[in-house]
Amino acid sequence: xxxxxxxxxxKVTETGTPVTLRCHQTENHRYMYWYRQxxxxxxxxxxxxxxxxxxxxxxxxxxxxxxxxxTEDFLLTLESATSSQTSVYFCAIGYRESPGGYTFGxxxxxxxx
Amino acid sequence: xxxxxxxxxxxxxxxxxxxTVKCTYSVSGNPYLFWYVQxxxxxxxxxxxxxxxxxxxxxxxxxxxxxxxxxxxxxxxKPSALVSDxxxxxxxxxxxxxxxxxxxxxxxLMVKP
Numbered sequence: 001x002x003x004x005x006x007x008x009x010x011k012v013t014e015t016g017t018p019v020t021l022r023c024h025q026t027e028n029h030r031y032m033y034w035y036r037q038x039x040x041x042x043x044x045x046x047x048x049x050x051x052x053x054x055x056x057x058x059x060x061x062x063x064x065x066x067x068x069x070x071t072e073d074f075l076l077t078l079e080s081a082t083s084s085q086t087s088v089y090f091c092a093i094g095y096r097e098s099p100g101g102y103t104f105g106x107x108x109x110x111x112x113x
Numbered sequence: 114x115x116x117x118x119x120x121x122x123x124x125x126x127x128x129x130x131x132x133t134v135k136c137t138y139s140v141s142g143n144p145y146l147f148w149y150v151q152x153x154x155x156x157x158x159x160x161x162x163x164x165x166x167x168x169x170x171x172x173x174x175x176x177x178x179x180x181x182x183x184x185x186x187x188x189x190x191k192p193s194a195l196v197s198d199x200x201x202x203x204x205x206x207x208x209x210x211x212x213x214x215x216x217x218x219x220x221x222l223m224v225k226p
Contacts, residue, residue, distance in 0.1 A: 031212055035216075040122075040218055041218060042119075042203060042216045042217050042218040042219045043203065043216040044216075045215075048213070050212075090157070092157075096145045096164075096207050096212055096214060097164070100159040101147050101149075101159050101162055101205075101214070102157075102214060103159075104149075104156035104157040104158075105156050106154075106155060106156045107155075107156055
């Protein structure tokens with residue numbers, strides 16, 4: 001999607017290893033979000049950021065940390081990956097009041113083996 | 114706390130027939146309501162939203178949704194379904210206390226030729 005890119009698109013990692021996913025935006029948005037998508041659960045908020053170095057937890061934050069040292073980048077780290085963290089991870093930017101609400105990236109499919 | 118329910122995991126409809134995808138919500142205060150669509154291996158795309166104003170909201174690709182405050186519902190509708198409408202649809206809700214959106218579990222729409 002224009003203005004927001006996620007990397008990598010796919011990743012397979014082993015249980016117990018650290019993993020970092022990157023979200024990069026060119027829209028200069030203050031708010032950025034990390035969601036995970038799982039069948040039957042829809043999208044659940046992991047962490048969000050409302051500015052550089054300003055982050056907060058979402059409903060499923062255990063096992064995840066985030067960092068935002070620049071407006072354009074929001075990193076999601078799995079400290080020690082577990083099989084339960086196998087999921088599709090989406091980054092989003094924007095405000096609810098924006099004409100299109102949030103804008104989503106294309107997602108990262110993470111498999112923990 | 115805010116929540117949203119999509120009671121149907123899947124909706125099947127014949128091409129040319131009207132479609133409805135159901136969504137009910139719970140928030141304290143005024144609701145911000147959204148519909149997003151997800152095609153395979155893609156991020157979520159905005160369809161329409163309700164914040165204030167007319168209860169009938171028109172959005173992209175001929176979709177519309179009706180806000181019903183008394184029934185706390187925001188059902189997505191389209192008068193004549195297309196095979197290309199087949200996708201995963203998400204309803205989302207936020208309240209006026211912050212910028213967060215909570216998503217439902219998603220409804221898969223299958224339109225048969």
